Amino acid sequence: MSDKHIDHPPLQGAKLAIGTVAVSLATFMNVLDTSIANVSIPTISGNLGVSSDQGTWVITSFAVSNAIALPLTGWLSQRVGQVRLFISATVLFVLASWLCGAAPNLPLLLLARVLQGAVAGPMIPLSQSLLLAAFPRSKAPVALALWSMTTLAAPVAGPILGGWISDNYTWPWIFYVNIPVGILAVTATWWIFRERESATHRLPIDKLGLLLLVVWVGALQIMLDKGKDLDWFNSPTIIALAVTSAIAFIYFVAWELTETHPIVDLSLFKLRNFSAGTIALAVAYGLYFANIVLLPLWLQTNIGYRATDAGLVLAPAGLVAVILTPFTGKLMARMDPRMIASISLLAFAACFLWRANYTSDVDPWSLIMPTLLQGVGLATLFVPLLGVIFTGLSPSRIAAASGLSNFLRILCGGIGTSIFQTAWDHRSILHHAQLNEVSTAYNPVFQQFTHRLQQGGVDAQQAYGIFNRVLDQQAAQLGVDDLFYISGILFVALVGLLWITKRPGHAGGNDDASAAASGAH
CATH class of the missing domain: 1.20.1250.20 (MFS general substrate transporter like domains)
Known part of the structure; x- marks a missing residue:
């Protein structure tokens, strides 16, 4: 050595x-x-x-x-x-x-x-x-x-x-x-x-810090992944995982704040720009990543898209981001990075609020147009936010700050995906129950639908089964629309969080951000 x-x-x-x-x-x-x-x-x-x-x-x-x-x-x-x-x-x-x-x-x-x-x-x-x-x-x-x-x-x-x-x-x-x-x-x-x-x-x-990190993150993720299957907190396993994660997290924070060579430098959260910028980046990425998992899953399981077609729906966002990203660096020298990042967050918000109005007969053009807005958000998100995060940090702390912000960003991506899968299932069940409440013999729409099926040679039980499958599809559609809407509202809220930070300087901070930007993509 x-x-x-x-x-x-x-x-x-x-x-x-x-x-x-x-x-x-x-x-x-x-x-x-x-x-x-x-x-x-x-x-x-x-x-x-x-x-x-x-x-x-x-x-x-x-x-x-x-x-x-x-x-x-x-x-x-x-x-x-x-x-x-x-x-x-x-x-x-x-x-x-x-x-x-x-x-x-x-x-x-x-x-x-x-x-x-x-x-x-x-x-x-x-x-x-x-x-x-x-x-x-x-x-x-x-x-x-x-x-x-x-x-x-x-x-x-x-x-x-x-x-x-x-x-x-x-x-x-x-x-x-x-x-x-x-x-x-x-x-x-x-x-x-x-x-x-x-x-x-x-x-x-920091061996103990690493062990505690693995325990609290691992227990949290297993809890989120297995929660639905085990009926959440009605299961002793889920309760044990939640308690384990909480205790390990508390010990992890206490240990890292006092360790001479911490694996994660939590003292960075004392800085306003780092805290607000990192939270904004982590939550924004978590929402974005959860949605790019949810969208193709919904397209294939509910709308009948092939995997290739679902992939093509997502592709325009990346193409727009590739084209626009070189211009983001030039804008950083002329505009307040918080303004550029705000444009990004609002572009994401507009994308998801647009998608919140989808129906089960959505056409390809309506799928692609919001995706173009998402590309604008991607191109203008990472570098400006890193400009905010690294403001006021000495060069010796840039590596630690980059590592911690990336850790939280990727962690939020995994956790967000688990939460969205569970939330979609819960919202679909809720909407199915609400739709089923009005599907009675006294509802003219229900009567007309089942009567038309029976005229086509289907018996009453089969007609009810077909109607229930239609309810399943509509409930899943309403459930995914709920998550799109919530995503849009959260992106708007992140804009407010961003503006409690101080304005990054035109030198130093932006260079540091550019140097670390690659780790954020």
Whole structure:
């Protein structure tokens, strides 16, 4: 081990091009996996013989283990070296992808996804570090622009590729596609970066803090995922998980605030901009991520869309974001970042309030138009909010602040998905009961519907069964509309939270935000 600082010269020519492509490929593969499974949940659930809400554990298990692994990145990179850690994580990611595809049942698939999420944690921040070190300092914005384009292109490709594979092949191939990409990325990265290893030295690790983090986050996520199946707090298991998570969280906070080398620097929450900006980013991302899981699930289970078509509905948001993101950096130099972030939050709000009026005969154009607004929100969300979050922080605290804000962002993505699945089920049941109350023999609509069916040769019991299926579809539609409406209102509320912060400076803070922006996509 060495504690001597190593300053490598920038790469040039073909090596720079190949190194950029190699790191970007690994990043693309990583980000792709956060979205490629979204449209494949009904297919995976059907093939494994589980319900769709159980199928969403495939997404939440990845998100939560990824969030837990993020705070370890700094310690591991200083202990192992950035290049060795990045390559090791990428190799393990490829192995975990193979295990996901080969999983014969849901428990083994979830275990493989947990491993995949854990090793994916260091890949995102390290890919940015390697890329920045490979470019001259004057070209850092170019490096970050290339990085951002990669991370925005992956969510465009993910739903389309996942849907196409699910419709034309078998679902394991949504994971197997990572294998050739990963092998190519590992080979090229090792060839270009093996002589550019960072300095390493031993650092103490906050073992108790890490253990408490795993316990409270893990117990919370299991509680949210299993709550519906176990009838929530009528189940001793759910109560035990809730108590375990609460106690571990309290101990975690107390320990981290007094530990010399905390795994998570909670003292950052004493800063107004960091607290308000991080909460706004985490909640906004949680709502966004929960909705991009919910939308294709609703389209496939209630509207009759194929997985490919559901993926195509989501794609325009990514395309708009790719086109507009380069302009966001230019706007940061001229406008208050809080104003840009407010535009983003209001664009998301308009998108979801628009969707709250959907009916079961929604046309493709009505599905795509709000998605374009969502793309505007994506393009103007991350960098301005990071400008708010990093205001007033010394350079030595930027890494800790970035790690903590990303941890909460990804954690909220997983938790938001679980909450939305449960809420959709509850709202659908409520609406079904309300609709059923008025479906009596005295209701002329009910009488006309069943009478028309009976005239077509269906007996009374069959007519009632068909009517009940129609009620199921309408109840699910009203339930998903409720969640769209709630999402829109919460995005409007986040605008108010944003404006209790101080205005970020035109220098320093924005540069820091740009440097950390890649980790937020």
